[in-house]
Amino acid sequence: MNQSMAAKQMAYAPLNEHAVTEQPMAMTTQPMAMNTQTTVIINQPQSTIIRGWHSGICDCCQDMKSCCCSFFLGHCYYACLASRMGEDCCVGFGCVPGGHLAMRVALRHKHEIPGTICDDCCMVTYCLPCTMCQLAREMDQLGYPPKDGCC
Template sequence: MANTVIVQQPTAAAVPDNQLMVTDITGRREWSTGLFDIFTNVEKSLLTYFFTPCYKYKLATRTGEGCCLAFCVTGAMTILRSRIRTIGGIRGSATEDFLVVSFCQPCAMCQMDRELDRMGVP
Protein backbone atom coordinates (compact mmCIF):
# COMPACT_ATOMS: atom_id res chain seq x y z
CA MET A 1 0.00 0.00 0.00
CA ALA A 2 1.45 3.37 -1.06
CA ASN A 3 1.28 6.31 1.29
CA THR A 4 0.57 9.81 -0.01
CA VAL A 5 2.44 12.52 1.77
CA ILE A 6 0.76 15.91 1.86
CA VAL A 7 3.35 18.67 1.91
CA GLN A 8 1.00 21.65 1.57
CA GLN A 9 -2.43 22.11 3.07
CA PRO A 10 -5.18 23.16 0.64
CA THR A 11 -6.28 26.77 0.97
CA ALA A 12 -9.15 28.82 -0.39
CA ALA A 13 -8.37 30.55 -3.64
CA ALA A 14 -7.50 34.16 -3.01
CA VAL A 15 -9.78 36.71 -4.68
CA PRO A 16 -7.90 39.68 -6.12
CA ASP A 17 -8.81 42.90 -4.32
CA ASN A 18 -10.28 44.58 -7.36
CA GLN A 19 -12.17 41.62 -8.87
CA LEU A 20 -15.47 42.82 -7.43
CA MET A 21 -15.13 46.35 -8.80
CA VAL A 22 -17.14 47.18 -11.90
CA THR A 23 -14.84 50.03 -12.94
CA ASP A 24 -11.77 51.68 -11.53
CA ILE A 25 -12.02 54.47 -8.96
CA THR A 26 -11.83 57.28 -11.51
CA GLY A 27 -14.35 55.83 -13.97
CA ARG A 28 -13.73 54.98 -17.60
CA ARG A 29 -15.36 57.79 -19.52
CA GLU A 30 -16.82 61.29 -19.47
CA TRP A 31 -20.50 62.25 -19.66
CA SER A 32 -21.75 61.69 -23.21
CA THR A 33 -23.18 65.23 -23.33
CA GLY A 34 -22.17 68.44 -21.62
CA LEU A 35 -23.96 69.98 -18.68
CA PHE A 36 -25.24 72.88 -20.78
CA ASP A 37 -26.23 70.89 -23.89
CA ILE A 38 -29.85 71.71 -23.16
CA PHE A 39 -30.61 72.52 -26.79
CA THR A 40 -30.12 68.89 -27.87
CA ASN A 41 -33.73 68.40 -26.76
CA VAL A 42 -35.43 71.69 -26.00
CA GLU A 43 -38.76 70.06 -25.18
CA LYS A 44 -37.24 67.89 -22.43
CA SER A 45 -35.27 70.86 -21.14
CA LEU A 46 -38.43 72.97 -20.79
CA LEU A 47 -40.33 70.11 -19.18
CA THR A 48 -37.49 69.58 -16.72
CA TYR A 49 -37.44 73.26 -15.82
CA PHE A 50 -41.19 73.71 -15.42
CA PHE A 51 -42.05 70.26 -14.02
CA THR A 52 -39.02 69.58 -11.83
CA PRO A 53 -40.85 67.29 -9.34
CA CYS A 54 -42.07 65.07 -12.19
CA TYR A 55 -38.55 64.76 -13.58
CA LYS A 56 -37.15 63.99 -10.13
CA TYR A 57 -39.60 61.11 -9.92
CA LYS A 58 -38.76 60.00 -13.47
CA LEU A 59 -35.01 59.96 -12.77
CA ALA A 60 -35.47 58.12 -9.48
CA THR A 61 -37.57 55.36 -11.03
CA ARG A 62 -35.28 55.02 -14.06
CA THR A 63 -32.33 54.36 -11.75
CA GLY A 64 -34.20 51.76 -9.72
CA GLU A 65 -35.06 54.02 -6.82
CA GLY A 66 -38.56 54.96 -5.75
CA CYS A 67 -40.48 58.15 -5.24
CA CYS A 68 -39.37 58.20 -1.60
CA LEU A 69 -35.84 59.06 -2.70
CA ALA A 70 -37.07 61.78 -5.05
CA PHE A 71 -39.29 63.51 -2.50
CA CYS A 72 -38.27 62.49 1.01
CA VAL A 73 -34.47 62.32 0.98
CA THR A 74 -32.33 65.42 1.35
CA GLY A 75 -29.78 65.58 -1.44
CA ALA A 76 -31.68 63.15 -3.66
CA MET A 77 -30.43 64.64 -6.92
CA THR A 78 -26.81 64.38 -5.76
CA ILE A 79 -27.42 60.72 -4.89
CA LEU A 80 -29.04 60.06 -8.27
CA ARG A 81 -26.23 61.79 -10.16
CA SER A 82 -23.65 59.70 -8.30
CA ARG A 83 -25.68 56.56 -9.01
CA ILE A 84 -25.83 57.33 -12.73
CA ARG A 85 -22.07 57.96 -12.75
CA THR A 86 -21.51 54.61 -11.06
CA ILE A 87 -23.83 52.71 -13.40
CA GLY A 88 -22.21 54.28 -16.46
CA GLY A 89 -18.60 54.23 -15.28
CA ILE A 90 -18.43 58.02 -15.63
CA ARG A 91 -15.56 60.01 -14.17
CA GLY A 92 -16.35 62.45 -11.37
CA SER A 93 -16.68 62.81 -7.63
CA ALA A 94 -19.41 63.19 -5.03
CA THR A 95 -18.23 66.75 -4.40
CA GLU A 96 -18.56 67.58 -8.09
CA ASP A 97 -22.03 65.99 -8.15
CA PHE A 98 -23.09 68.08 -5.15
CA LEU A 99 -21.83 71.33 -6.67
CA VAL A 100 -23.38 70.70 -10.09
CA VAL A 101 -26.76 69.81 -8.59
CA SER A 102 -26.64 72.70 -6.12
CA PHE A 103 -25.88 75.41 -8.65
CA CYS A 104 -27.52 74.11 -11.81
CA GLN A 105 -30.11 71.47 -10.92
CA PRO A 106 -32.29 71.75 -14.07
CA CYS A 107 -29.23 71.40 -16.34
CA ALA A 108 -27.93 68.50 -14.25
CA MET A 109 -31.28 66.73 -14.44
CA CYS A 110 -31.37 67.13 -18.23
CA GLN A 111 -27.82 65.77 -18.50
CA MET A 112 -28.70 62.81 -16.29
CA ASP A 113 -31.81 62.07 -18.37
CA ARG A 114 -29.81 62.24 -21.63
CA GLU A 115 -27.17 59.93 -20.16
CA LEU A 116 -29.77 57.35 -19.14
CA ASP A 117 -31.19 57.54 -22.68
CA ARG A 118 -27.71 56.94 -24.16
CA MET A 119 -27.12 54.01 -21.81
CA GLY A 120 -30.42 52.48 -22.89
CA VAL A 121 -32.06 52.64 -19.46
CA PRO A 122 -35.86 52.59 -19.93
Protein backbone atom coordinates in the same frame (compact mmCIF):
# COMPACT_ATOMS: atom_id res chain seq x y z
CA MET B 1 33.63 52.71 -13.08
CA ASN B 2 33.69 54.66 -9.85
CA GLN B 3 32.35 53.29 -6.56
CA SER B 4 29.20 55.45 -6.44
CA MET B 5 28.03 54.24 -9.87
CA ALA B 6 28.70 50.62 -8.93
CA ALA B 7 26.73 51.09 -5.70
CA LYS B 8 23.77 52.60 -7.65
CA GLN B 9 23.76 49.71 -10.11
CA MET B 10 23.76 47.20 -7.26
CA ALA B 11 20.94 49.08 -5.52
CA TYR B 12 18.75 48.96 -8.66
CA ALA B 13 19.66 45.37 -9.58
CA PRO B 14 16.78 43.80 -7.58
CA LEU B 15 14.29 46.08 -9.35
CA ASN B 16 15.39 44.89 -12.80
CA GLU B 17 15.58 41.26 -11.76
CA HIS B 18 11.89 40.50 -12.49
CA ALA B 19 11.39 42.84 -15.43
CA VAL B 20 9.26 41.50 -18.28
CA THR B 21 11.26 41.62 -21.48
CA GLU B 22 8.97 39.61 -23.79
CA GLN B 23 5.25 39.53 -24.53
CA PRO B 24 3.43 36.31 -23.58
CA MET B 25 2.83 33.94 -26.47
CA ALA B 26 0.59 30.97 -27.13
CA MET B 27 2.27 27.67 -26.32
CA THR B 28 1.35 24.50 -28.17
CA THR B 29 2.31 21.01 -27.02
CA GLN B 30 1.68 17.74 -28.78
CA PRO B 31 1.82 14.54 -26.71
CA MET B 32 3.62 11.62 -28.37
CA ALA B 33 1.05 8.93 -27.53
CA MET B 34 -2.05 10.71 -28.87
CA ASN B 35 -2.86 12.90 -31.82
CA THR B 36 -4.39 15.58 -29.60
CA GLN B 37 -3.03 19.04 -29.36
CA THR B 38 -3.17 21.28 -26.30
CA THR B 39 -3.04 25.04 -26.70
CA VAL B 40 -2.54 27.40 -23.77
CA ILE B 41 -3.18 31.06 -24.52
CA ILE B 42 -1.98 33.66 -22.09
CA ASN B 43 -3.85 36.97 -22.40
CA GLN B 44 -2.70 40.40 -21.31
CA PRO B 45 -5.18 42.21 -19.08
CA GLN B 46 -7.19 44.72 -21.09
CA SER B 47 -7.07 48.33 -20.05
CA THR B 48 -10.41 49.88 -19.24
CA ILE B 49 -11.61 52.76 -21.35
CA ILE B 50 -12.53 55.76 -19.27
CA ARG B 51 -15.32 57.79 -20.75
CA GLY B 52 -17.11 60.89 -19.63
CA TRP B 53 -20.71 62.02 -19.85
CA HIS B 54 -22.16 61.76 -23.36
CA SER B 55 -23.23 65.40 -23.18
CA GLY B 56 -22.18 68.42 -21.20
CA ILE B 57 -24.06 70.04 -18.36
CA CYS B 58 -25.08 72.99 -20.56
CA ASP B 59 -26.19 70.94 -23.59
CA CYS B 60 -29.85 71.27 -22.59
CA CYS B 61 -30.87 72.39 -26.07
CA GLN B 62 -30.02 68.97 -27.49
CA ASP B 63 -33.22 67.62 -26.00
CA MET B 64 -35.89 70.28 -25.62
CA LYS B 65 -38.35 67.80 -24.10
CA SER B 66 -36.18 67.02 -21.06
CA CYS B 67 -35.13 70.66 -20.84
CA CYS B 68 -38.73 71.93 -20.70
CA CYS B 69 -39.82 69.16 -18.33
CA SER B 70 -36.89 69.83 -16.04
CA PHE B 71 -37.44 73.59 -15.87
CA PHE B 72 -41.25 73.69 -15.80
CA LEU B 73 -42.26 70.42 -14.13
CA GLY B 74 -39.22 70.17 -11.82
CA HIS B 75 -39.59 67.63 -9.08
CA CYS B 76 -42.31 65.65 -10.87
CA TYR B 77 -39.90 65.09 -13.77
CA TYR B 78 -37.06 64.22 -11.37
CA ALA B 79 -39.37 61.65 -9.72
CA CYS B 80 -39.86 60.05 -13.15
CA LEU B 81 -36.08 59.93 -13.64
CA ALA B 82 -35.63 58.27 -10.25
CA SER B 83 -38.27 55.70 -11.15
CA ARG B 84 -36.53 55.10 -14.47
CA MET B 85 -33.30 54.38 -12.54
CA GLY B 86 -35.10 51.81 -10.40
CA GLU B 87 -35.30 54.12 -7.37
CA ASP B 88 -38.37 55.20 -5.44
CA CYS B 89 -39.94 58.29 -6.99
CA CYS B 90 -39.67 60.05 -3.60
CA VAL B 91 -35.89 60.24 -4.15
CA GLY B 92 -36.32 62.39 -7.24
CA PHE B 93 -39.32 64.33 -5.98
CA GLY B 94 -37.23 65.85 -3.22
CA CYS B 95 -38.65 63.99 -0.23
CA VAL B 96 -35.25 62.45 0.47
CA PRO B 97 -32.54 64.93 1.47
CA GLY B 98 -29.67 64.64 -1.00
CA GLY B 99 -31.73 62.45 -3.32
CA HIS B 100 -30.80 64.34 -6.49
CA LEU B 101 -27.12 64.10 -5.59
CA ALA B 102 -27.53 60.38 -4.87
CA MET B 103 -29.15 59.84 -8.28
CA ARG B 104 -26.27 61.50 -10.11
CA VAL B 105 -23.59 59.69 -8.08
CA ALA B 106 -25.34 56.33 -8.50
CA LEU B 107 -25.55 56.65 -12.28
CA ARG B 108 -21.95 57.87 -12.49
CA HIS B 109 -20.64 54.95 -10.45
CA LYS B 110 -22.79 52.33 -12.18
CA HIS B 111 -21.48 53.34 -15.60
CA GLU B 112 -17.93 54.22 -14.48
CA ILE B 113 -18.14 57.88 -15.44
CA PRO B 114 -15.24 59.71 -13.83
CA GLY B 115 -15.95 62.52 -11.41
CA THR B 116 -16.11 63.39 -7.75
CA ILE B 117 -18.90 63.77 -5.24
CA CYS B 118 -17.77 67.37 -4.76
CA ASP B 119 -18.33 68.08 -8.47
CA ASP B 120 -21.69 66.32 -8.35
CA CYS B 121 -22.71 68.31 -5.29
CA CYS B 122 -21.82 71.61 -6.96
CA MET B 123 -23.74 70.67 -10.11
CA VAL B 124 -26.86 69.67 -8.18
CA THR B 125 -26.68 72.68 -5.86
CA TYR B 126 -26.09 75.40 -8.43
CA CYS B 127 -27.96 74.10 -11.48
CA LEU B 128 -30.34 71.29 -10.62
CA PRO B 129 -32.47 71.55 -13.81
CA CYS B 130 -29.41 71.31 -16.11
CA THR B 131 -27.98 68.46 -14.03
CA MET B 132 -31.22 66.52 -14.29
CA CYS B 133 -31.38 67.17 -18.05
CA GLN B 134 -27.87 65.74 -18.36
CA LEU B 135 -28.93 62.73 -16.28
CA ALA B 136 -31.94 62.17 -18.56
CA ARG B 137 -29.82 62.43 -21.73
CA GLU B 138 -27.29 59.98 -20.27
CA MET B 139 -30.06 57.48 -19.45
CA ASP B 140 -31.41 57.85 -23.01
CA GLN B 141 -27.92 57.25 -24.41
CA LEU B 142 -27.42 54.17 -22.18
CA GLY B 143 -30.79 52.71 -23.19
CA TYR B 144 -32.74 53.06 -19.96
CA PRO B 145 -36.37 52.31 -20.83
CA PRO B 146 -38.89 55.13 -20.35
CA LYS B 147 -41.51 54.71 -17.64
CA ASP B 148 -45.24 55.02 -18.30
CA GLY B 149 -46.71 58.32 -17.21
CA CYS B 150 -43.40 60.16 -17.26
CA CYS B 151 -42.61 63.22 -19.33
